[in-house]
Amino acid sequence: MSLTPSQLTALRSLLDRIIPADDFPGALAAGTDTYVLRHLLGDGSLGTNVLLLGFSQLDAESVARHGPHQTFATLLPTQQDALLADLAAARPMTPWPPPLAAAPWFHRLVELAHEGFYADPANGGNRDAASWGMLGYAPRTTPERAAP
Amino acid sequence: MTSDHDVIIVGAGLAGGILAGVLAEGGRRVLLLERGRSLAYSEIPGDHLRNHRLTLYGDHTTPDPAGHPRVFIDGAGVPHTVLPHDARYQLNAFTVGGGARVWGMQAWRFHPDDFRMATRYGVADGSSLADWPIGYADLAPFYERAEHEIGVAGDHAGTTHAPRARDFPLPPVPRSPSAEWLARGADHLGWRTFTPPLAVNTRPYLGRGACIQCAQCIGFACPTDAKNGSHNTLLPRALASGRCTLVTRAHASRVLTDGSGQAIGVEYFAPTTTDSATLERRTARARTIIVSSGAIESARLLLLSASPLQPHGLGNHSDHLGRHVQGHAYPIAYGLLPPDVESSLLGPGVSVATTQFNHGNPGIIGGAMLANDFVKLPLIFWRQSLPPDTPRWGLANKRAMRDLFRRGIDVRGPVQEIPSPDSRVTLDPAVRDTFGLPVARLSGTTHPETVRTAEFMRARAEEWLRASGAERVWSWPAEKKFSAGQHQAGTCRMSADPRDGVTDPFGRVHGHDHLFVCDGSLHVTNGGFNPALTIMALAFRTAEHLLASP
Numbered sequence: 166m167s168l169t170p171s172q173l174t175a176l177r178s179l180l181d182r183i184i185p186a187d188d189f190p191g192a193l194a195a196g197t198d199t200y201v202l203r204h205l206l207g208d209g210s211l212g213t214n215v216l217l218l219g220f221s222q223l224d225a226e227s228v229a230r231h232g233p234h235q236t237f238a239t240l241l242p243t244q245q246d247a248l249l250a251d252l253a254a255a256r257p258m259t260p261w262p263p264p265l266a267a268a269p270w271f272h273r274l275v276e277l278a279h280e281g282f283y284a285d286p287a288n289g290g291n292r293d294a295a296s297w298g299m300l301g302y303a304p305r306t307t308p309e310r311a312a313p
Numbered sequence: 314m315t316s317d318h319d320v321i322i323v324g325a326g327l328a329g330g331i332l333a334g335v336l337a338e339g340g341r342r343v344l345l346l347e348r349g350r351s352l353a354y355s356e357i358p359g360d361h362l363r364n365h366r367l368t369l370y371g372d373h374t375t376p377d378p379a380g381h382p383r384v385f386i387d388g389a390g391v392p393h394t395v396l397p398h399d400a401r402y403q404l405n406a407f408t409v410g411g412g413a414r415v416w417g418m419q420a421w422r423f424h425p426d427d428f429r430m431a432t433r434y435g436v437a438d439g440s441s442l443a444d445w446p447i448g449y450a451d452l453a454p455f456y457e458r459a460e461h462e463i464g465v466a467g468d469h470a471g472t473t474h475a476p477r478a479r480d481f482p483l484p485p486v487p488r489s490p491s492a493e494w495l496a497r498g499a500d501h502l503g504w505r506t507f508t509p510p511l512a513v514n515t516r517p518y519l520g521r522g523a524c525i526q527c528a529q530c531i532g533f534a535c536p537t538d539a540k541n542g543s544h545n546t547l548l549p550r551a552l553a554s555g556r557c558t559l560v561t562r563a564h565a566s567r568v569l570t571d572g573s574g575q576a577i578g579v580e581y582f583a584p585t586t587t588d589s590a591t592l593e594r595r596t597a598r599a600r601t602i603i604v605s606s607g608a609i610e611s612a613r614l615l616l617l618s619a620s621p622l623q624p625h626g627l628g629n630h631s632d633h634l635g636r637h638v639q640g641h642a643y644p645i646a647y648g649l650l651p652p653d654v655e656s657s658l659l660g661p662g663v664s665v666a667t668t669q670f671n672h673g674n675p676g677i678i679g680g681a682m683l684a685n686d687f688v689k690l691p692l693i694f695w696r697q698s699l700p701p702d703t704p705r706w707g708l709a710n711k712r713a714m715r716d717l718f719r720r721g722i723d724v725r726g727p728v729q730e731i732p733s734p735d736s737r738v739t740l741d742p743a744v745r746d747t748f749g750l751p752v753a754r755l756s757g758t759t760h761p762e763t764v765r766t767a768e769f770m771r772a773r774a775e776e777w778l779r780a781s782g783a784e785r786v787w788s789w790p791a792e793k794k795f796s797a798g799q800h801q802a803g804t805c806r807m808s809a810d811p812r813d814g815v816t817d818p819f820g821r822v823h824g825h826d827h828l829f830v831c832d833g834s835l836h837v838t839n840g841g842f843n844p845a846l847t848i849m850a851l852a853f854r855t856a857e858h859l860l861a862s863p
């Protein structure tokens with residue numbers, strides 16, 4: 166199972182809107198795409214295979230709104246956000262192949278992105294504890310004494 | 314008949330470790346069977362996606378999760394086969410130490426009236442509310458022993474809901490600025506607060522170091538081994554005595570009985586050699602058998618042990634086995650601290666509590682202790698604690714995380730549940746575990762009175778935040794649902810009369826001379842407090858009773 170190059174591009178653009186960069190790193194700078202990819206490809210269950218189709222559907226939604234060749238990644242951030250708001254509100258403009266549906270798909274991606282971004286760095290989506298630095302959260306787990 | 318052991322204990326959890334320690338030091342030869350492994354700190358990593366506070370994708374303690382499903386019956390009567398990381402499974406930790414390996418350490422004595430709920434409130438329609446056959450005074454010396462031998466930090470003068478003869482061995486946990494803010498808010502309301510008791514080394518104690526306030530805590534193992542349970546106190550004492558054999562990855566499948574129906578041993582599956590993946594069926598015999606596997610698995614094991622003389626399970630002579638399942642309804646009120654009060658990002662986090670509403674609430678049965686929450690993980694905060702109108706994605710969400718992570722606060726409490734006989738553990742007729750044994754089937758729901766009490770406590774929690782000056786306050790209504798989880802209890806209730814329960818007041822299964830149950834299963838009611846110190850006190854009491862018996 167793998168993503169096509171255009172699915173991968175759509176995935177990255179999507180994550181960049183779900184957790185954008187501002188004064189602090191966003192999803193892409195924190196490597197959250199790596200976490201989400203690992204989850205989608207590593208798991209391999211029916212549920213995640215179906216999720217992959219959503220990235221092609223994202224481009225189809227974009228084309229339906231903005232015309233030929235206007236894939237999701239080519240849109241302006243405001244256009245991207247408007248499209249995602251439509252999906253979140255279950256207002257797709259294209260038919261989604263069952264069992265895939267626009268709103269649940271988008272909400273699942275929102276969950277996955279934040280899981281990666283706010284979890285511990287060892288899970289792969291929070292490089293250099295970027296999100297924890299933003300929040301001022303810093304667990305001190307260095308043992309003073311080896312515990313059993 | 315001879316055997317290598319005097320006592321077999323099934324489960325090296327919180328209670329099992331205590332039983333082993335007291336009995337082995339008292340001269341008994343103990344075989345301690347534990348289905349999980351003994352895990353080093355490094356084997357329970359700080360994984361924010363797989364821990365006992367957020368089991369999104371599992372956890373690091375459950376052995377062979379796929380091989381041990383349970384069946385959950387939903388409100389419409391539909392069965393669902395569920396795995397341990399699913400909330401419907403009602404998981405506690407399956408490892409040496411049990412839940413206490415990763416617990417939150419709140420170590421509460423029950424209120425004296427928690428032992429006489431039926432007398433105090435009457436029995437609501439459809440409930441199986443009953444008094445315990447023992448009272449607070451019977452347990453008080455053992456509560457004290459647990460506080461000292463396990464190690465509990467607390468405020469002796471402030472902890473007044475139950476009479477105390479002796480100070481805690483450790484000073485209370487430090488108060489965070491937000492806890493001080495809550496304490497001032499309670500003062501405005503005329504509510505009394507204090508620093509709650511936690512089983513944590515606030516300074517070095519019993520040969521182990523102090524808490525370093527590591528900011529993970531509940532759901533995780535402790536980096537300095539300052540998190541106290543039986544795995545780092547009574548269990549090492551048992552092993553040091555030379556009289557306790559601990560077998561891990563040993564899964565009990567049946568209590569064996571003889572022709573007269575008396576328990577004589579345990580059948581279990583264990584690895585052929587220590588590291589082997591292959592499990593073999595074994596039997597062990599002893600004079601005394603103690604089932605200490607947590608309220609769901611203890612009931613299941615007794616049901617699995619049915620014999621021609623006891624075709625409905627051992628101890629099921631009066632149809633109480635597996636019924637009256639309780640946990641705690643847990644209402645939570647969320648709020649935002651004013652900008653000048655910082656929430657603490659240090660563990661353990663719980664440092665202010667009130668027992669103002671455990672009893673005596675007009676028109677309400679029972680009540681709950683209320684306290685602030687444990688230190689929060691960023692992801693848990695994102696999932697649960699943002700104000701409900703916060704956008705779930707985009708810059709607005711990221712800014713809200715940044716602005717509010719240090720301003721979020723919540724108050725919550727374990728509501729005493731009103732037991733229902735229909736909330737129960739039975740054996741599933743279809744689904745089997747990896748050994749071919751029927752799995753636990755969980756069915757039923759909370760009694761309506763529990764929902765009423767939970768709603769009352771939710772209003773008190775909101776009131777506390779408002780009086781403290783929270784900028785916003787919100788919460789979610791309580792609902793009826795099957796409740797057991799980490800605080801699971803009630804499935805083998807003790808009773809003076811065999812008609813009213815499964816065991817006698819010492820945990821001896823009625824009609825059986827040498828078969829005992831010892832864990833939350835015995836709780837007739839589960840108190841308006843986290844249950845573990847009561848489970849520990851019962852374990853000390855049962856063990857001493859056994860040592861005193863010929």
Ligand SMILES: Cc1cc2nc3c(=O)[nH]c(=O)nc-3n(C[C@H](O)[C@H](O)[C@H](O)COP(=O)(O)OP(=O)(O)OC[C@H]3O[C@@H](n4cnc5c(N)ncnc54)[C@H](O)[C@@H]3O)c2cc1C
Nearest residue numbers: 324326327328348407411412417418419565832843844845
């Ligand atoms: C994250 C978390 C936080 C908690 N925080 C608190 C708190 O702050 N305060 C509080 O009071 N309580 C808390 N608890 C609950 C507390 O841990 C439990 O109440 C306590 O561990 C129950 O003790 P027990 O001996 O009855 O059962 P357990 O500790 O669950 O032990 C039962 C043992 O039996 C083993 N077992 C089960 N079946 C078999 C079998 N067939 N054969 C062999 N072995 C078997 C299990 O693997 C387990 O180790 C928390 C629990 C968790 C998970």
Ligand code: SF4
Nearest residue numbers: 524525527530535660
């Ligand atoms: S907060 Fe303290 S007791 Fe809790 S895990 Fe960290 S060091 Fe251990």
